[in-house]
Amino acid sequence: GAVVSQHPSWVICKSGTSVKIECRSLDFQATTMFWYRQFPKQSLMLMATSNEGSKATYEQGVEKDKFLINHASLTLSTLTVTSAHPEDSSFYICSASRGLYEQYFGPGTRLTVT
Amino acid sequence: DQQVKQNSPSLSVQEGRISILNCDYTNSMFDYFLWYKKYPAEGPTFLISISSIKDKNEDGRFTVFLNKSAKHLSLHIVPSQPGDSAVYFCAASGRGNTGKLIFGQGTTLQVKP
Numbered sequence: 001g002a003v004v005s006q007h008p009s010w011v012i013c014k015s016g017t018s019v020k021i022e023c024r025s026l027d028f029q030a031t032t033m034f035w036y037r038q039f040p041k042q043s044l045m046l047m048a049t050s051n052e053g054s055k056a057t058y059e060q061g062v063e064k065d066k067f068l069i070n071h072a073s074l075t076l077s078t079l080t081v082t083s084a085h086p087e088d089s090s091f092y093i094c095s096a097s098r099g100l101y102e103q104y105f106g107p108g109t110r111l112t113v114t
Numbered sequence: 115d116q117q118v119k120q121n122s123p124s125l126s127v128q129e130g131r132i133s134i135l136n137c138d139y140t141n142s143m144f145d146y147f148l149w150y151k152k153y154p155a156e157g158p159t160f161l162i163s164i165s166s167i168k169d170k171n172e173d174g175r176f177t178v179f180l181n182k183s184a185k186h187l188s189l190h191i192v193p194s195q196p197g198d199s200a201v202y203f204c205a206a207s208g209r210g211n212t213g214k215l216i217f218g219q220g221t222t223l224q225v226k227p
Binding site: 042095097100 | 156157159207214215216218
């Protein structure tokens with residue numbers, strides 16, 4: 001159990017366009033989902049915490065208007081990168097929590113903005 | 115301010131020997147610690163965790179030790195296998211953190227056959 005999927009696994013988009021990434025918990029209900037970003041050879045940087053039915057809580061330095069998060073149900077959260085620029089190119093990973101501490105991660109989405 | 119630190123970016127061990135990965139933290143409010151394993155272009159996979167009320171937790175070949183006074187934890191893998199080669203992240207969480215995990219920088223483990 002505790003499987004989390006992400007779609008798409010990779011995406012290439014042109015500068016100025018928007019990209020939506022989906023995160024789903026497949027076999028459990030997740031009241032909280034998290035979105036991370038990882039640059040090459042660096043740690044996972046938490047971007048925001050997403051709770052079902054409420055607004056996401058963004059970490060300091062993360063632009064809310066650029067990274068739109070929607071947690072529509074207990075099994076689905078989406079991250080939309082709006083007006084993407086090359087510097088937004090990164091590896092985006094979501095996780096879902098089914099307990100107080102343990103998080104289960106999706107396989108990640110590689111975003112390349114040209 | 116790096117609250118969770120993994121000071122060794124890489125570690126290389128021989129197959130069959132012990133791998134010891136270290137992690138230090140600064141926030142005394144952390145009360146739960148986790149280790150994750152990650153392959154390139156994949157999400158982290160949960161390995162093992164430990165609560166601050168314990169000093170040791172064991173699961174098969176993996177054992178995590180916690181030294182609260184030193185704010186230090188370590189992951190022992192015995193015996194190490196080539197398939198263990200990956201990046202290992204330690205993470206910490208605390209009461210009032212709403213489940214947020216703070217990750218270390220990661221240690222790349224290479225197990226040589």
